[in-house]
Every structure is written in C-alpha cells, then in structure tokens.
Amino acid sequence: MKREAAYQTDNGAATPRCVVVDLGTRSYDILIGPGLVDEAGTEIARRLPGIRAAVVTDETVAGLHLDRLSIALRAAGIDHSTIVLPAGETTKSFAHLTQVVDEVLAQRLERDDAVIALGGGVIGDLAGFASAIVRRGMRFVQMPTTLLAQVDSSVGGKTGINSPRGKNLVGAFHQPSLVLADTALLDTLSPREFAAGYAEIVKYGLIDRPDFFDWLDRNCEAVFAGGPERADAIRQSCKAKAVVVAADERENAGRALLNLGHTFGHALEAAVGYDSRRLVHGEGVAIGMTLAYRFSTERGLCPAEDADRGEAHLRAAGLPTRIGEIPGAPLTTAQLMAGIAQDKKVKRGRPTFILTRGIGRAFLEGDVAPAAVEAFLDREIAR
Ligand code: NAD
Ligand code: GLY
Numbered sequence: 001m002k003r004e005a006a007y008q009t010d011n012g013a014a015t016p017r018c019v020v021v022d023l024g025t026r027s028y029d030i031l032i033g034p035g036l037v038d039e040a041g042t043e044i045a046r047r048l049p050g051i052r053a054a055v056v057t058d059e060t061v062a063g064l065h066l067d068r069l070s071i072a073l074r075a076a077g078i079d080h081s082t083i084v085l086p087a088g089e090t091t092k093s094f095a096h097l098t099q100v101v102d103e104v105l106a107q108r109l110e111r112d113d114a115v116i117a118l119g120g121g122v123i124g125d126l127a128g129f130a131s132a133i134v135r136r137g138m139r140f141v142q143m144p145t146t147l148l149a150q151v152d153s154s155v156g157g158k159t160g161i162n163s164p165r166g167k168n169l170v171g172a173f174h175q176p177s178l179v180l181a182d183t184a185l186l187d188t189l190s191p192r193e194f195a196a197g198y199a200e201i202v203k204y205g206l207i208d209r210p211d212f213f214d215w216l217d218r219n220c221e222a223v224f225a226g227g228p229e230r231a232d233a234i235r236q237s238c239k240a241k242a243v244v245v246a247a248d249e250r251e252n253a254g255r256a257l258l259n260l261g262h263t264f265g266h267a268l269e270a271a272v273g274y275d276s277r278r279l280v281h282g283e284g285v286a287i288g289m290t291l292a293y294r295f296s297t298e299r300g301l302c303p304a305e306d307a308d309r310g311e312a313h314l315r316a317a318g319l320p321t322r323i324g325e326i327p328g329a330p331l332t333t334a335q336l337m338a339g340i341a342q343d344k345k346v347k348r349g350r351p352t353f354i355l356t357r358g359i360g361r362a363f364l365e366g367d368v369a370p371a372a373v374e375a376f377l378d379r380e381i382a383r
Pocket of ligand 1: 059060119146153159188196282
C-alpha cells in the first residue's frame with residue numbers, strides 16, 4: 001500500500017484546504033474548511049457546469065443547514081429540488097432508497113446531473129447508492145455534516161444500505177465528483193455524535209499511523225474544542241483514507257484494514273437493530289476496535305499495554321469500549337456470531353479479522369477459528 005508521511009499539510013493540491021483522491025480520470029477534490037456550504041454553488045458549478053441537482057438530506061440537517069445550501073446553489077444557477085428523509089440509521093433501507101430513486105427519476109434528472117448528499121454517513125451512503133443505480137450511474141457530490149462523514153464515509157465511494165440480515169450488505173462502489181466538508185457545520189453536532197466521529201479518526205492511528213495516534217493523544221482535547229487541531233485532524237484523516245483508496249479502490253487488499261473494529265462493530269449494530277438510542281456507528285467502531293486489540297492480545301500478538309492505551313484514549317474521548325456498556329437488553333454471543341457470519345469479508349465461510357501487533361500495526365487475518373471468537377465474546381460480554 002502507498003504510504004505517505006503523516007504530517008504533510010498538503011498532498012500536492014492547489015491549496016492546503018484541498019486533499020485529492022487520486023483515481024486517474026475519476027480523481028476528485030475533498031475541500032475542507034469553514035463556510036464551504038456558502039461556496040457550494042460556485043465549487044460545484046465550476047466542476048460540473050450546467051447541472052441540475054437533487055439535494056438529499058435528513059430532517060435534522062434540513063432544519064439547520066439546508067436553506068443556506070439552497071441559497072448558494074441558486075446563486076450559482078443550479079436548479080435543484082430537495083428530498084428530506086428521517087434522521088437515523090434505519091433510514092439506510094430499501095424503502096428510503098426506493099423513495100430517493102423515484103423522486104430523482106420523477107424530476108427527470110439525467111446521468112450528467114447530480115445527487116447532492118447533505119448529511120452524515122447515513123445520507124451519504126444512501127444518496128450515493130441511489131446515484132450509483134439511477135440511469136446506471138449519475139454524478140454525486142458529498143457534503144458531509146458529521147465528523148464521521150467528514151473523516152471517513154464521504155471519501156472513497158463506498159455507498160449502500162443495510163439489510164435486515166446485516167449492515168451495509170447491499171451497495172456499490174461509486175465515487176463522488178467532489179466532497180465539500182464545511183467544518184463549521186460541526187458546531188451544531190451533539191457531543192455524542194462528535195465523539196462517535198472521533199472514533200474513526202483514532203482508527204487511522206490505530207491501523208498504521210502510530211505517529212498520528214501519538215499526536216491525537218496529545219491533542220484530543222484541542223480537537224474536541226475546535227480550532228486548528230480539529231481541522232488538522234480532519235485533513236490528516238482524509239489524507240490517510242485518500243492514500244488507501246487510491247491504492248485499493250475496490251478493497252481487494254489493503255483497504256480492508258479500514259474496517260478495523262468493524263467486524264465486531266457491525267455485529268453490535270445489527271444486534272441492537274440499528275437503534276441509535278442504544279448504539280451509533282462510531283460507538284460500535286470504538287467498542288469493536290477495543291475488542292480487536294484485546295483479541296489480538298489474547299492471541300499473543302499485541303502487547304497488553306498497547307491494547308490498554310488504545311482503550312484509555314477512546315474512553316478519555318467519551319466513547320464506550322465494552323459490550324456491557326450498550327444500554328438495553330444484554331447482547332448474546334449467539335447474536336454477535338450471527339452478525340459476524342454476515343460480514344462482507346467472510347471468505348469461503350471464514351471471517352477475516354483485522355488484528356494487530358500493536359498501535360499502528362494492524363493486519364488482515366483470515367485464519368481465525370470461530371470457536372476462538374465465540375469464547376472471546378463470552379468473556380467480553382461478562383466483562
Ligand atoms: P448519521 O448520518 O445518522 O448522523 C448522525 C446524526 O447526526 C443524525 O441524527 C443526523 O441527523 C445528525 N446530524 C448530521 N449532521 C448534523 C449537524 N451538522 N448538526 C446536527 N446534527 C447533525 O450518522 P453518521 O455517524 O454520520 O454516519 C454513520 C453511517 O456512516 C453508518 O451507516 C455507517 O455504516 C456509515 N459509514 C460509511 C462509510 C463509507 O465508507 N461509506 C464509512 C464509515 C461509516
Ligand atoms: N470505511 C471503510 C472504507 O471506506 O473502506
């Protein structure tokens with residue numbers, strides 16, 4: 001996998017606020033900074049002249065930020081409609097996909113027109129998938145409004161919905177034409193959702209950027225407080241992801257490392273029925289990464305102090321790290337094993353796990369006996 005130093009502020013793009021995802025003719029910019037929603041019309045029209053658009057958003061984000069986007073699009077002459085969906089993970093469903101597809105077709109948007117996703121990862125994944133399948137692929141602009149979406153889900157072209165049988169099981173790779181991450185929109189995000197997004201930032205350090213993890217250890221409070229450290233953490237995360245996506249767009253190898261903690265985390269989300277009151281995605285990832293590190297320690301791979309350090313960092317950021325912290329009816333090993341069996345990384349019936357030899361030393365492991373996972377989960381549930 002291509003790797004770059006963790007502290008370059010710019011990867012060759014025109015300005016420090018721009019990170020480029022290098023995919024040849026399908027390359028695109030990620031613009032990061034405050035106030036971008038007001039510049040959205042200009043930035044989109046510059047890259048996609050003459051388009052019409054459908055803005056997909058959720059009720060919460062619509063109430064907070066949609067008017068400003070509509071004004072900016074109108075000012076740039078972009079004719080558009082809006083599709084407002086309920087907020088929350090359960091919106092990533094066939095029913096809402098059908099609704100978006102139908103409304104986009106009803107407006108007779110063409111292949112060269114665009115779906116604009118204004119929202120968190122739920123809206124980005126759903127709207128992106130709709131744009132992938134309408135007319136076999138329309139253009140698509142990501143305007144992420146959560147920290148999680150700004151550092152992860154808006155970048156890299158994974159789109160999709162959940163199935164009652166599991167998380168993200170129906171979807172497509174479909175890259176956006178542009179990502180506009182307005183960091184000022186994060187000011188309206190709840191502390192819980194901010195912390196959930198922070199888990200995905202920590203993920204990059206835990207996978208293969210120990211120096212970034214050290215930096216986060218020193219600057220966690222400043223990232224939460226806002227200011228330059230927050231923008232820097234978002235930029236570093238986008239750069240880390242852009243490098244991985246450029247090297248392995250379709251997850252044939254190295255991109256799977258970005259799923260650190262997700263095999264366990266997705267199983268936890270499925271087990272609570274995607275109920276955001278009990279668990280949101282980033283919290284599932286925080287617990288899942290802790291489990292991946294602890295499982296690695298149990299297998300003699302990862303020093304216990306590294307697993308403890310990762311967990312302590314997540315806890316200091318206000319994130320849950322234990323299965324027993326999930327409110328509501330206790331989860332069972334059988335429920336979690338059923339979720340793990342549906343993981344997209346299962347190959348010939350065997351799950352692939354992302355394990356680690358220490359902070360920043362994650363690797364793929366396809367040879368894990370399900371009985372070992374089961375016994376580990378029994379212990380973790382009782383912890
Ligand atoms: P989300 O989209 O549900 O947003 C979380 C909550 O924050 C929602 O209630 C939303 O209405 C609210 N919200 C959004 N922006 C806001 C703002 N600026 N101010 C106030 N409230 C705001 O959840 P999420 O955490 O952004 O995304 C999680 C989803 O992303 C999951 O479905 C996960 O599977 C997916 N994901 C996808 C990828 C990918 O590569 N495609 C990567 C990581 C996660
Ligand atoms: N969030 C995992 C990926 O984009 O591959």
